[in-house]
Amino acid sequence: MAANPWLPLQDALNTLLAAAPSPTESVNLPLMEALNRVASQDIIAPINVPPCHNSAMDGYVMHADDAKAGNQLPIVASIFAGDTNEHVIGRGECARIMTGAPIPDACDAVVIQEDTERTDTHIVIMETAESGANIRQTGADITAGHCVIRAGTRLRPSHLTLLSSLGMATVDVYCPVTIGLMATGDELKSAGETLEKGQIYESNRIGVAALLNQCQVNLIDYGIIADRPDAIRTALHTASQQCDLVISSGGVSVGDADFIKDVLAELGKVAFWKVAIKPGKPFAFGHLNKALFCGLPGNPVSAYVTTEQLVIPLIRHMQGESVNAESHRQLLPATLSVSIKRRAGRLDFQRATYHTDEHGKLMVTPHRKQSSGVMTGIVEANCYMLIPAEAEHLQAGDNIMIQPFSIWG
Incomplete structure (x- = not known):
């Protein structure tokens, strides 16, 4: 043969x-212009995220020893996100605190407001909070010096959001x-x-x-x-x-x-x-x-x-993006809804539509127009159905791989 x-x-x-060829030249661009460009070097976090201990919830901040059910504490301050004051909260005291607000020195617990009863000047704690409760620790998300984006990464909106949160206004990317x-x-x-x-x-x-x-x-x-x-x-x-x-x-x-x-x-x-x-x-x-x-x-x-x-x-x-022959497109398993007969020999990218049935099962149906000159087959589809080169007969209910319509894996 x-x-x-x-x-x-x-x-x-x-x-x-x-x-x-591998790219060699790069350019420094504002983040607003860097969408879908490829990072040309590893990006290192210049700061911690969060940059300081901050409250994860609206509630009351205090020393953990005081965060016991039944304790009554006076409210001595109110602390909002972005507050730059040096609040001093003593033993047996608390401060009203909002989500994202910095934790005062020596305080190590936040009791959420739902676990308190409040008067004009005091709170009564209804549920005990442990040390560290409801506090986002400094660097809990990102530690300064940590590589947050590797060279060869195509920058998506999420990447640009991350870089902006680190205080970075520009990024080095490969030339187009x-x-x-x-x-x-x-x-x-x-x-x-x-x-x-x-x-x-x-x-x-x-x-x-x-x-x-x-x-x-x-x-x-x-x-x-x-x-x-x-x-x-x-x-x-x-x-x-x-x-x-x-x-x-x-x-x-x-x-x-x-x-x-x-x-x-x-x-x-x-x-x-x-x-x-x-x-x-x-x-x-x-x-x-x-x-x-x-x-x-x-x-x-x-x-x-x-x-x-x-x-x-x-x-x-x-463009310098990390990609290989096996990983450049997303593949998902689906169940064929109809039977197919075809001539074997080539991997067939049939235009198809996938959906989730009433049982949560991913089903796929080939488009009726499969001619290579008919663009409506792509316009009216939402995926390619990949029929292996050796396959001649496929039955309804068979498993088959599909490739949703997106160029990004």
């Missing part, structure tokens, strides 16, 4: 990631990757132009750009390139001089007007062509001068899927 000429997805991903984007095909027209017989509107550049912009890249749009070797050669050469990665769509299959692979071999090097996935088999990868090159299929669903499954992990790696 002849060997399968199509490269398995994991092998293709490993090849892509191995070819990705510059990506050139183009589409090839004499049948393609831009939106807004009039279609002639046999022509279609080009949509891959818009979809791919939208996916890539989530990675905070610099995009250069080279537009639609005619199906002529000289035009493709010129466009690829120009892009390779200006970009870190060049992405084209169309022209990578086996048609008489599919010139991308031949021009790539002429100007650079073809690392592989054809990946054992469906949709998206005709995917090309190689080098153009100092730039990397990804050739996407022309069908819109195929271009979309290969961008998510192959190009996005490559870009994340080029």
Whole structure:
């Protein structure tokens, strides 16, 4: 039996990631501009969080020896969050304290207000509180000098919130990757132009750009390139001089007007062509001068899927993010709601919808439109259902892995 000429997805991903250069330049940005950028160095906490002992609840602060049920204590002060006064609370006294307010020196217990009865000037403690009760200790969340974010982490809103809570106004991140984007095909027209017989509107550049912009890249749009070797050669050469990665769509299959692979071999090097996935088999990868090159299929669903499954992990790696072929996307187990019969041979990313049934079980149903030219199958779905390459028959009730629609693992 002849060997399968199509490269398995994991092998293709490993090849892509191995070819990705590591970033070397970084820039210091305000936190407001750092969302989805990648930290270029370990970030060390400059302070403790909390910076001082503070109250975890609204209540009354005192010495723990006085926090006994039945004790009556005078209220000698009120302490609010942000209070900078040096309150002195003696033995047999207490102070009204609010959540987040600093704990006075020598005090070591907070009795929550629900466990007290109050008059105008005194409280009676109804429930005993132990030493340390309802107090957030200095550095309980973060200790000064501790690494809070590792280099290679893509900064999410939670990371930026954390850095701001540490008093940090800026962060060092890797410089963005510059990506050139183009589409090839004499049948393609831009939106807004009039279609002639046999022509279609080009949509891959818009979809791919939208996916890539989530990675905070610099995009250069080279537009639609005619199906002529000289035009493709010129466009690829120009892009390779200006970009870190060049992405084209169309022209990578086996048609008489599919010139991308031949021009790539002429100007650079073809690392592989054809990946054992469906949709998206005709995917090309190689080098153009100092730039990397990804050739996407022309069908819109195929271009979309290969961008998510192959190009996005490559870009994340080029940006310095810690990612590998096994971890770049979230997978969840689900139960198939219908039976499926298919031809084995390629890992199939079927567009599907998952939901939780009345028993809390995660169910998945494939979309009825699975053509690689039908984008409604993705628009109306919320996940990919991954059918293994060797599977020919799947029964309703079988377990199957799904990949929710998100580029982040």
